[in-house]
Amino acid sequence: MKKLTVLFALVLAITNCQKEKEDILVESYVEESHSYAQPNKAVIKHLDLNIEADFEDKVISGSATYTIENNNATKIILDSKFLDIEKAQADGKDTPFSLGEFNEMLGQSLTIDIKENTKTITVFYKTTSKTEALQWLNPQQTADKDHPFLFTQGQAILTRTWIPIQDSPQIRITYNATVKVPKDLMAVMSAENPKQKSKDGVYHFKMKQPISPYLIALAIGDIEYKSISERTGVYAEKSMIDKVKNEFSDMENMVAAAENLYGDYDWDQFDVIVLPPSFPFGGMENPRLTFATPTVIAGDKSLTSLIAHELAHSWSGNLVTNATWNDFWLNEGFTVYFEIRIMEALYGKDRANMIALIGRQDLDEEIEALKATPEATKLKLDLKGHNPDDGMNSIAYDKGYLFLRTLEETVGREKFDAFLKGYFKKHAFSTITTGDFIAYLNENLLDKNQVTFNTEEWIFNPGVPSNQAIITSDKFENAEKTMLQFLKNNSVDISLTKDWTTQEWVHFIRNFPKTMTKEQMALLDNAFDFTNATNSHIAMVWFEQAINNDYRGNNVDSKIEDFLISVGRRWYVETLFKAYEKNDKIDEALVIYKKSRPNYHSVTANTIDVLLDYKP
Structure with missing residues (x-):
């Protein structure tokens, strides 16, 4: 009886052990229409990336090695788009792979043969000229005009265009990376980062917390670092670094305020890199290293809610x-x-x-x-x-x-x-x-x-339910009263606007009446010099109104063109080209777009291509 009891206990222990193992391997990943991966069968858990950035040929090449877990699978599927896949290995030995039919949005499935006990896979690859996540910039497209620059943008499904990967947000991985770059440049990633240039151009990175693939990010350029506090700091080109540090000097206060609200900051370091102006978003919340547009450098911290937004992403x-x-x-x-x-x-x-x-x-x-x-x-x-x-x-x-x-x-x-x-x-x-x-x-x-x-x-349900919070602002009401006074008298009391914030100016300009005349536009422009605004948000909403109201004064057409050529932030660019389209000025828009498009990241260019029905 005792032997039977021991035997039963042993069988039970083995069964429980197998069940625990299955629980580890089989996570209930949900159906994902934007990835070819089948993570319930085989899933990546850790990435070791070893790559080199060739600025002459504009190619990233190297290998991506994954630690995997599988549920008795004989194949693992990754996502790939516009990549040159050279070979694949399973546990260090060459193994067959195949690429599926190409889809314009999703790219191709990359299916790699594995065994039930395979622990790692490696993919050797190169990017191509069609790779959408990468933007290679020549020196003239940077702030300092001395060295080239490269940055990536992975959200939403573009990481697969520079790393073969299971590109679904529900698949979280840790990663290490070795990146070789020209010696006069510095590489930084969404990971533990260097503060100074290496002597040999080789950089090593570690991201110990598991993140979704769209958050893997890389930037390479002639950049410097300045700390704001022990856990916050900024990267930027030399001509920008002091401005950036001053503009974002409240970063530590922001982190402390966020922690006071919703708990500890779990990413150790919160740094921001200000990229060249072609960066397609206001900011991108890459862990440990937020990517930001230079359009938020207003000189008065008036647009730093963007930094608060990207910091908040560290939780949500x-x-x-x-x-x-x-x-x-x-x-x-x-x-x-x-x-x-x-x-x-x-x-x-x-x-x-x-x-x-x-x-x-x-x-x-x-x-x-x-x-x-x-x-x-x-x-x-x-x-x-x-x-x-x-x-x-x-x-x-x-x-x-x-x-x-x-x-x-x-x-x-x-x-x-x-x-x-x-x-x-x-x-x-x-x-x-x-x-x-x-x-x-x-x-x-x-x-x-x-x-x-x-x-x-x-x-x-569509739309907004009736039980919505009502948001009010006395300052916006004052801005509206100022507009009414102007419309009544065709003059404005400048003293009423003396201490206005960016938000008040934006509200004032955005809410021009549809009956606004060119003469009234000129009066406001002469009073406040909107056409030459150095605050990018104010400039954007003014230029939109100039297009809407066919205002051509103060050389505004030239200023709009310069703005669209020099700024790649999709929100700004799309707003202005939409205004051209809405006002039947497509021909004007296309003249500018043919000049500005080469400066845009693919994220921005793809959006405007569709908007203007432009075939590159």
Whole structure:
């Protein structure tokens, strides 16, 4: 009997051990329409990247070695697009691989033969001239004009164009990298970074926290580093570094304010690199190293809410990540909410509400633009067959924010803050679907506090429900009164605008009446010199109004052209080219676009190609 008991216990132990092993290998990854990977069969867990950047041929070449886990799989599938795949190995030995049929959006599946006990795979590859994530810049396209520059942009599904990888946000990996660059340049990544140039041009990186593939980022240029605090600092070209440090001097205060709201910063270091002006976004929240556009360097910290936004992503997006791009609002809606809370903590409620109101206006414009496709105004999207970029608009950002702000006002800030802090802690270093969030919300906030809320209407219905938070601003009301006074008298009392913030100016300009005359535009331009504005946001909204109102004074056409040639930020560029398109000025737009397009990253160029029906 004793022997049977021991035998039974041994069998039970073996069974439990096998079950535990299966639990480790088999994660319930959800269906992902934007990746060829089949992670429930075989999944990557760690990347060792060994590459060299050749600026003469504009090619990255090398190898990507993955530690993998598999569930008795004999094949593993990666994503690849516009890559030259040279060979593949399994546990260090050459193994067959095949590339699937090419899809314009998704690229190709890269299927590699493995065995049930394969521990690693390696892919040897080169990028090509079509690689979309990379932008190689010549010296004239940089601030200092002395050395070339390279940066990557992986979100949403472009990492596969410079690294063969399982390019789905729900697949989190750690990584190490060795990157060889020309000796007069420095390489930095979304990882532990150098503070000075190496003597041999070889750099080693380590990202010990698991991140989604779209957050793997690389920049190479003649850059310097200056610290702001022990855990914050900035990288930029020499001519920009002091301006950048001064502009972002509140970074440590931002981190402290964020931690006070929602818990510890879990990424050790928060640095920002200001890239050349062709960078297609305001910022990109690459862990440990936010990429930022130089258009936020206004000289008065008036546009630094962008830094608060990217910092907030360290919790919402990087720490807790949308499982698929259909759930993108979980990244951005939370981040806008968090950003505005950081700005309120540092600069007061007035400024926070002004930022929120500008976002609210953006949301109204977006909903109007999407009135022919109302399903696109839902928070939870169905992007199968569509590029994830199609969902990266004000719906995810500003409707998502409005939903959360309405929740906060419904349950009270104290309870909502406790809920969010618990949410980030519970789901740290994991991915989440909209359904997962709703279940967590119900259990940990609504049911717990016996609150009834129309969550499903907010998330699954088009438009904005009637129970929305109402955001007001006395400062914006004053800006509107100033406009009414101007329209009545055709003159403006400059003293009324003496202490206006960027947000007040933006609100003032964006809300010109449709009856605005060219003469009135000229009066305002002469009074405030909008055409020569050095603040990029003010310049953008003024140029939009100039196009809308066919204002040609003060050489504004030339200034708009210069702006579009020198700035690659997609939001700014798309806004102005949309104004040309809306006002039947496509021919004017195309003349400028043919000059400006070579300076744009593929993310921006692809958007404007479609907008203007341009065939490169």
